[in-house]
Amino acid sequence: MQIINPATEEVIREIAEDSQEIIIKKYQAALDGQPAWAAVPLHQRIACISKFYQLLEEEKKELAEILTSEVGKPLQQSYNELNGARNRIEFFIKNAAKWLGDEWIEEEGATREKIVYEPLGVIANISAWNYPYLVGVNVFIPALIGGNAVLYKPSEYATLTGLQIQRLLYRSGIPENVFQVITGKGAAGQTLLELPLNGYFFTGSYRTGKYIAEHTAGKLVPVQLELGGKDPLYVMDDVEDIRVVAGAALEGAVYNNGQSCCAVERIYVQEKIYEPFVQAFVEQARKMPVGDPLDAKTEIGPLSRKEQLKTLMEQVTDAKLKGAEILLGGKQAGAKGYFFEPTVVVNTNHNMKLMTEESFGPVIGIQKVKDDQEAVQLMKDTPYGLTAAVYSKNFDRAEAVMKQMDTGTVYWNCCDRVSAGLPWSGRKNSGLGATLSYQGIRAFVQPKAYHLRG
Numbered sequence: 001m002q003i004i005n006p007a008t009e010e011v012i013r014e015i016a017e018d019s020q021e022i023i024i025k026k027y028q029a030a031l032d033g034q035p036a037w038a039a040v041p042l043h044q045r046i047a048c049i050s051k052f053y054q055l056l057e058e059e060k061k062e063l064a065e066i067l068t069s070e071v072g073k074p075l076q077q078s079y080n081e082l083n084g085a086r087n088r089i090e091f092f093i094k095n096a097a098k099w100l101g102d103e104w105i106e107e108e109g110a111t112r113e114k115i116v117y118e119p120l121g122v123i124a125n126i127s128a129w130n131y132p133y134l135v136g137v138n139v140f141i142p143a144l145i146g147g148n149a150v151l152y153k154p155s156e157y158a159t160l161t162g163l164q165i166q167r168l169l170y171r172s173g174i175p176e177n178v179f180q181v182i183t184g185k186g187a188a189g190q191t192l193l194e195l196p197l198n199g200y201f202f203t204g205s206y207r208t209g210k211y212i213a214e215h216t217a218g219k220l221v222p223v224q225l226e227l228g229g230k231d232p233l234y235v236m237d238d239v240e241d242i243r244v245v246a247g248a249a250l251e252g253a254v255y256n257n258g259q260s261c262c263a264v265e266r267i268y269v270q271e272k273i274y275e276p277f278v279q280a281f282v283e284q285a286r287k288m289p290v291g292d293p294l295d296a297k298t299e300i301g302p303l304s305r306k307e308q309l310k311t312l313m314e315q316v317t318d319a320k321l322k323g324a325e326i327l328l329g330g331k332q333a334g335a336k337g338y339f340f341e342p343t344v345v346v347n348t349n350h351n352m353k354l355m356t357e358e359s360f361g362p363v364i365g366i367q368k369v370k371d372d373q374e375a376v377q378l379m380k381d382t383p384y385g386l387t388a389a390v391y392s393k394n395f396d397r398a399e400a401v402m403k404q405m406d407t408g409t410v411y412w413n414c415c416d417r418v419s420a421g422l423p424w425s426g427r428k429n430s431g432l433g434a435t436l437s438y439q440g441i442r443a444f445v446q447p448k449a450y451h452l453r454g
Contacts, residue, residue: 001184003160006072006302006338007293015159017184023151023191026180030122030149033177038119038147042100045145046093051172052141053089056082056133063164065294070160071129072302072338073256074293084418085133089141091420092441096145099441112452117445119147120222121198126189126212127162128203128226129155129304130259130360135203135226136165138424138435139444143201144174146444151197153182153189155204157304197221199444203261204228206384206429213432224433224443227426228358229386230265232379233415234401235277236372236392237270245391246280250364252389252416254288254342257301258362259308261430262387262409262416266348266355267366268375274368278346281366282327285342290333300362302338312340312361319345319352319365329363350381358384372397376404385427389415408434 003012018026037045056063064078073081105113125139132154140150154162166181182188193200193215199222202212209225216223233252239245252264269277293301303309309332316330329341340361348355348365355365369375379388379401389411390398402410408425411417418424418436425434434440 001156001159003070005069006304006306009336009338012069013160015183018182018188020191023182023188024195026182027122027151027195027197029177030151030180033175034119034122034147034149037149037175037178040147042097042145045147046096048173049089049141049145050093052168052174053086053093055168055171056086056089059168063161066160066164067132067158068293068301071132071158071304072293074298074301076296077256081131081133085137088134088137088420088436091436092141092145095438096142096441099438100146100445110453114450114452116448116450117146117442118448119445122149122151123199123201123444124192124197125150125152126192126200126202126204127152127154127158129157130256130261132158132161133165134418138440139201140179142441143444144179146441148444149178151180151182151192153184153192156185159183199223202226209431222433222443224435225426225431226261226424226435227429227431228360229261229384229426229430230356230358230382231262231384231387231389232382233264233267233389234369234375234379234391235267235269235273236390236394236397237272238393238397239273239391240393242273242276243280246277247284248391248415250281250284253364254285254300254362255416257303259304259360260416262418263360264364264389264415265359267364268369268378269366270375271368271370278327278366282344285328285344288342290339290341300342303340303361304338306338308361309338309340312343312359312363315352315354315357315359316343316345316363319348319354322349322352324348324352324354324365350378356382372401376401379405383429386430387411387415
């Protein structure tokens, strides 16, 4: 399996894919190691994670450079991802004991009652390439704290980062038979689906998530899916600073080269401020440097996957054929690497793929609306339900829109953000279950009810 630098198209390294036989051996090791790990006192398991938290800081330069080399995100954004991952880990360190400890329901009387939280067992964490640290720690950190063993399959596009995570977890005191990295592509993932695991936790596309859910349904084990989105942002006519709002929307659309599940993927602007908003948006987008992700000045690097260039080009071409206007970009950039220009498309509508199908790149369509009612109708016109954002100086007006969104997250005067203290969840084609918050801690344990007399 070749690890290719998306900025240069050079092969960084070749890594052997795990065969079915090797994966089964790793599963057996995890199965053997999990009971002993579950027996380790909770505070000691948390102490191991605290060491991992420290090592991420100590080695962040090397880790950031490896991350940028294999996924293409600008280097500063790789540092940002590591810092964000540490913030989430800190949340788990501080809150795990509270939510995993025995919970007394009745402490007195003839029959005392309590709930004890026990690990699921051996779980699969089939992770994503766009934020391998952030989406990874959402799963394997609370899973390990909860006493589970983890078969961690990083995306083939983030394999080197996955191996670094394994190395640092081992250095932190996590037993080798409790955290096993599975290297490979789809065949490796398929093998995991065939094993008698106790839970499946996946981050990626709706198509793959649906396949995993269908393939594991008969096992009757927990399945959590963090899938894609076509997240809308609505700008009301009462915003106080159009330029600031345009800048925030732009960052939400193109950060991480537009490859975020919760990226802004379509923008609706009230007609009274449509023209000045579009002008401010394009002016700022035009100034974003595209190029070498290791250059500190770069804001837009290459896409991680070559195949995505074709998807973006098809969406832009489709929009243009159906009457849209391309104000900026619209094509691949440079002779080498998987670069796509920051692209702004206007005069859009929902007959265009750009406004209805996930883009996952630095491409955005902007559509004019006459009022809040039309905006709501268009925002809800999607099979996805991850996030929705509203910009307005009037909270009551914005809240009226947010309440109508069938999404796991809503934003007022912000977008494209995740908080460790709040559940991260999708509805409809955006997923099942929740990570982060106390719900994301308890997602990796199962309750046992105790009825105690005597």
